Amino acid sequence: MQSTNAQFFGLLVAAVIFVWFFKRIGLPPILAYLATGVLAGSHGVGWLEHTHEIDFVAELGIVFLLFSLGLEFSISRLMAMRNIVFGLGSLQVIVTSLVLIIILFCLNFSLLTSFTIGSIMALSSTAVVVKLLKESGELNQRRGQLAIGVLLFQDIAVVPLLIILPLFATSDSQTIGWALAFSLTKGAFVCVLLWAIGKWLLPKVFSEIALVRTDELFVLTTLLVALFAGLLTYMFGLSMALGAFLAGMMLGESHYRHQLEADIRPFRDILMGLFFVTVGMQLDLLYVFSNGLIIVGALFGLLVLKIAVVAISAQLMSERKQDSLACGIMLWQMGEFGFVLIALGRQHQLLTSEHISFLIALGVLSMALTPFLIEKTPYILRRLGLLNSPSIAWEGEPQVSALYTNHVVICGFSRVGQTIARFLKPEAIEYVAVESNPILVQEGKAAGEPVIFGHVKQKDILKCAGVERARLVIITFTEFEQTQIVIDAIKQIAPEVKILIRTRDDSQLEKLRELGVTEVVPETLEASLMIVSHVLSMSGVPMSRIIRRVSDERRNRYQFLQSFFTGEYINNDESNSDKLEYLHVVALPDKAHAVNKSINELNLVKRKVSIKALRRQDREIDAPSDQIILLANDILVLQGKPRRVERVEHFLLDGIE
Incomplete structure (x- = not known):
């Protein structure tokens, strides 16, 4: 038994080495396996029966x-x-x-x-x-x-x-x-x-x-x-x-x-x-x-x-x-x-x-x-005289376009994927969708949609969809673990392709960008922007101003929307707490350490916490300057990571470093 195991282990080692070597010199793996057999057989070294x-x-x-x-x-x-x-x-x-x-x-x-x-x-x-x-x-x-x-x-x-x-x-x-x-x-x-x-x-x-x-x-x-x-x-x-x-x-x-x-x-x-x-x-x-x-x-x-x-x-x-x-x-x-x-x-x-x-x-x-x-x-x-004219370029002949070229790949063909497809079609933008739900695939094909059945985490399926020739890949599902696998598979096939991804929130925003995602669309933040747009419009704000503010927010990668009040719930997940910044309100009583001190004196920058707004009596000051003096009964809106905000709150109230 041990000798048999040793034989197969030696076969595996030889196969790995030969396949690597043959691929490096541009020869097919078939020849590498044949060479392995020659070496292992009775006419070679003879270690395998x-x-x-x-x-x-x-x-x-x-x-x-x-x-x-x-x-x-x-x-x-x-x-x-x-x-x-x-x-x-x-x-x-x-x-x-x-x-x-x-x-x-x-x-x-x-x-x-x-x-x-x-x-x-x-x-x-x-x-x-x-x-x-x-x-x-x-x-x-x-x-x-x-x-x-x-x-x-x-x-x-x-x-x-x-x-x-x-x-x-x-x-x-x-x-x-x-x-x-x-x-x-x-x-x-x-x-x-x-x-x-x-x-x-x-x-x-x-x-x-x-x-x-x-x-x-x-x-x-x-x-x-x-x-x-x-x-x-x-x-x-x-x-x-x-x-x-x-x-x-x-x-x-x-x-x-x-x-x-x-x-x-x-x-x-x-x-x-x-x-x-x-x-x-x-x-x-x-x-x-x-x-x-x-x-x-x-x-x-x-x-x-x-x-x-x-x-x-x-x-x-x-x-x-x-x-x-x-x-x-x-x-x-x-x-x-x-x-x-x-x-x-x-x-x-x-x-x-x-x-x-x-x-x-x-x-x-x-x-x-x-x-x-x-x-x-x-x-x-050319030596035989069949390509006499220099203008006849062998590699430059017109090629029939591949099945999918310069197209959009939609990973997932549920409601979001179908909505994207409906907007792409009138613009004559080619697309192909990959879906693992057989009912959706069957219904989509019956309606004439270019849908492939398969799991997008498999590279062979992504190749069938022509990811290496795509202009954009859209991931429409929100499970982060599955998303990581798909992004890795895409990057192995097409390192330069642009990837647009949908997420539930912005908790993994930075990690997704580190993985090579071009654009991240958090559902909760986009929903907030849409609600804000309707609220401002119904409140009489001109549409041009609404569009400008929403566009600025998107351009700044949702900076303001990423900061929010947590209420009684604070996520203790280390990965999330290191990624998100929260807004927290602190009221300064008469005996607070920060009273009668300027914001510059408190040196909150060193503590990586900023004062986003200050409410004094009936007046609200957005982004107060460093020279402003804090008074008793001022209400401060702090922005920062949860633990840092907590430490700064104790410092402002009690002077505890």
Whole structure:
């Protein structure tokens, strides 16, 4: 037991170091996990044993990966890009696979092995390409759209491959047709069953769960749904990943999609990391070094083949040459789903250990080289004469606006959030609201409001709302503890964004400003200003004077309103007493220490208490000067922190320091 704990501790340490190092040099974490597996496996240092338990946990990573993929899979998105997805995407996968199968078969590989390897090498890395497209700002340009369309078809193509490959391994040539037909029938039945569950049952389940407003229960339900769907397909003799994909696809049309994806992501990333570690453990470094020239040659061949297939296919669909070639450069590498199929091939003995080492080496090197090649794409195109004119700026092409840009993010869509939205809409100011109450989300969406279901304290939800591109973020709820968490999450994503926050009172005003809040609107003080405005107006004061006084008070950050008479109640909370100043009335009797002394002589400034007003007989003096002499029966209005005011009162009356 102790040795097992030590093995996993060493694995965790190595993973942290490798992920940090690879991120610092601009490489994806997938490569870091693969490197960790190489180091930990029997072909490396060999401190970690490859067991069935590790394989099972790693398979859960695939389940969650396919579940997340299903959430992102939208029928409407698919139909909008159908020409690219089913045109360019199908051409790329089919042509690349056929060419590779023919080449491998001519090299004396069996037909089954050729099909498996060809299918694996035809896929590209969604994770790497989408990340690079987002970072370079090319996600919404034509070349980026072409790449996304092809990747979407590849992701769809993985699903039948998950069914076909195990069948090829377990059925002979005479019964393969019947076995395939039977499996497709089972797959169709499972799809219909999961579709029915996802259409009618799961939305009601998640509505009830969301109404409870418990984060832990929502996360547990998400995990349960993904695992249940995987178990259902496994019971029918199909892949667990297939069931998870179908469940995610059913929930992808609901308004819980963003929250589900945010909840599943930590588990998915950690377990996927373990999966890639198990893949890396199978890489035989001695084989790689002894066959280095063959691997480099295969890498160059894969580069030329996939770029040529994508570029020619895109030009046949009337795309520009520069976009076609750029798309090919983006998609030339092997992808993470290739590693999934490698694991499936190893499990069903479709691939030998040498094949696995060869494919893993090819995948790792191709993914590592992709960021460099995408960065050098403009240079490559200019060298090929496709960007001859200096006026054609690669990075300067007009971009389609993102879904949310220069907009207002409203955190909470209750009465305050809805009121804000109603005022923004006539001014043509774009906004998006984030709300965790499913009923409000459902009603808002039905009314055409841009509302996202989710908890704003999660960074993934804030990213879905485009916080990093927002002009302003408004927090409409008043719970201070929750507000702190949300502000911290916002600042991690968008440190410069302006934040407007609503609070019940001004007790945490200074602390909120220290956290980076741009503007704080205390309800009690604003209500006071509104009442004052009505009182003055009904008393005959000109509206221009009322507006000026109210504006001055807001401009001075509610200085006068922050001071008030406490009555018999004094809040003993240390944090509050250190933030607020109170007004307190002191009447000076005949024998008081302060009588016949000037305010300057009393040196109240040193005690950090000021006299805001002085009432003498029927006359009131606002902000009395330091030279005025205090007389018996004067009434003073003191302003300061409670303890300081109490000490000054004793000093004025008895002379006690």
